[in-house]
Amino acid sequence: MRAFRRGGVPAMAVAALLVAILAASGCGGDRDALTIYSGRTEDLVGPLLERFSEEQGVPIDVRYGDTPQLALLLAEEGDRTPADVFWGQSPGATAHLAQRDLLAPLSSETLGLVNPRFEDPQGLWTGTSGRQRVLVYNSETVAQDGLPRSVHELTRPEYRGRVGIAPTNGSFQDFVTAMRDIEGEEATAAWLRGMADNGARTYANNNAIVEAVGRGEIDMGLVNHYYNHRFLQEDPSLPSRNHRFEDGDIGGLLIPSSASVLAASDKKEEAEAFIRFLLSKEAQEYFADETFEYPLAQGVPPAEGVPPLESLRPPDEPPARLGDVEGTARLIQESGLE
């Protein structure tokens, strides 16, 4: 009985919570706000979005999440979606929505801001900033002259068991899709098989590869250039370094974050205004300075230490096919990479 009388405190806590819930549920989901589903994280782009809202006087509701999972939610929501804008980390997930006719075409005014190489040929999405595919390596265990000039060299015996890859990661899949486009199905399948036969070690994602390279568990790995910059910022003593493949090599593909407007949006104008804001000089400089990324709008130089876009000459990649992630996943599975 003594114990039960103590129930008074939890009962009051329950009542207080119910009040809090009712109060909180009343204030969520502003109908007038522009709703953005962002696969780019709050850590990276939160301040930029706040700036947009303040400068243009547009209230925003942002849902941050995992890019593929947000795409799945949008597909499930269909024309009932509260979202106006989808801003994903890579084009694969956006293409999934384009295939389901869930995106509205962007205006030529918006599309004109970016090199068409980083846009959807149907004009359903545009790239906003880019990350480059690189080889991260451990500078204590790998000599400079032992580094490959092309991603194709990684199937050679001298790299046996020394390369980490992340076959279930969106950027790796986008890279493989581009390779299929440019070098053909057979060459791509052969490269994937070659990597599997050469004992490539698989990891969960870019972070896991950079971390393993830093520890010395593996000598090198295929990742996006961004992550090692971050790791070195947190711990400058790490031996991991980025190595770029030679100009024009498919291994140096630039992967754009992609922004799109939902077909079901009733705020398409504000939505496009937001995308144009992302391509403004201010936002593009933010990407260059704060997120180590390549600005994609014309005329903005990237951050210190990141080579300028013009000097890169990544492969000319027609991005339409970046959408065919299904075929890519099948190819990866068949190669035996797990």
Added chain:
Amino acid sequence: MSSAIAHALDGARARGLGLRALVLVLAVPFAAPLAYLVVRNAEEGGVWSALTDEALLAPLGRSLLLATTVAAAAAVVGTTAAWLVQRSDLPGRRVIRLLLPLPLVLPSFIGAFALIAAFAPGGLLERALSRVGVSGLPEVRGFAGAFTVLTLLTYPYVYLPVAARLRQLPPAMEESARLLGRGPAATFATVVLPQARAAIAAGALLVFLYVLADFGAVQLLRYDTLTRAIFSNYLLDPPVALALSLALGLLAIVVVIAQRRVAGRRVPDARRGGRALTVPLGRWRAAAVAFVAGLLGLALAAPVAVLVYWTVRGVNAGTTRPNSLVADPGRLVEPALNTTIASVSAALVAVAVVLPAAFLTARHRDRVGSGAAALVTGGFALPGLVIALALAFWTLRSPGLIGALYQTLPLLVGAYALHFGALALAPAQVAAGSVPRRLDDAARTLGRGRLARLATVDLPLMAPGLAAGAGLVLLSAMKELPVTLLLAPAGFPTLATRIWSSTEDAFWADASIAALALLAVSGVLTWLLVVRRDHALA
């Protein structure tokens, strides 16, 4: 007199019906994920070809192997730890009681990552050991890695219900056994184990289901299970992912039913009573201390050490980002409050909605009760992503009030309760089963109504079990990610979403600060809701 008895019996029958009806109504939301999977599979087609694909048998086999072995290991570890803190003179057991549930709150995507950074080759431990000339640690990877890491992260699913059961178990029987000359080991085997069997089985089942649904750990540790197959196919091949999810849900239900058959249900009546029993460990003391220290060292101290290391490193390196937690830890307040509100609400709602089913299954051999229990339990075996998509599907297709709940806090709390109801149900069933029927009958003959008996007899006796269940829901909801990201109101950051966001873009110091805050908040809430109440009942 005889008419009074007949009247009471009629009443009992009527109450049974009312209870069944209540259980049925409350079970409806729990059917939502499976119903969604059935509807979507029918739309997409290809279930059969997906499920008969031989390439999927291997991941299924690996899922079952991992889930079974981790459940067995967690049962041993969790039961041992529960007995030591509840029954022995283990030094420091008050503090240990608070620490033991905490590994549950570390999301596996950071918990597993930290354990890799700590123990893998070239990691923090090896670097420390290399100063004394030791090197060559084994890899943390594949089956062995996944088994070890998941056991360390999930043993609290067994520990909490078993500790609650032992708390409630009268020491008289164990004392009698001791007086009759049995040693501690024999007493444990012949008295404690049979009494705690239901709680151990319930906890092990939860571990089994958790491992089936886990994605974060197996993905990082490269062990290719069914859930990994679901996630890697979801965007690429939706029919396959939907078919595999349905298979996972049905598998969970089969296991739940089978487990109930095997474990049996009738728990011997046992009331709590008397003072707590304290078994002197004697010469086993050193071994017991080593066991608990090793367990807490691996499951809690190691990840915490890594998190502190990352924090210090990041603070030393400094930051120029205005929204960094390194620059402004005050940014943790809002996520911490959100986490507390959502998870405490979820714990209370979950316990309340599963209580009728717990009574029904514990008191009657009943199809309605078993069906409801299987549905509730199945919700725990499905990945959070599936739960979130299912609720989005149903909510958006519902008219009026329910449709308006989409991406609001009540929906989020409901989704947590639905996903984690099993965690409240299992200990509640054990607790309901161990309330002596004769007490209830006595209260009834004294003319106490159903609600009065519930308030004065059942709930007080069930309190430790219910608190343990609430604690499990609480700790799980606090770290929940996919449901939170997809269904929380816009602009409702929680500690788990902050940790994830920082992890995604490799802001390790930020992720660590938020993860340490999550551990601190969960420690305080566990103390308030579980440990303190536990003591009050002693």
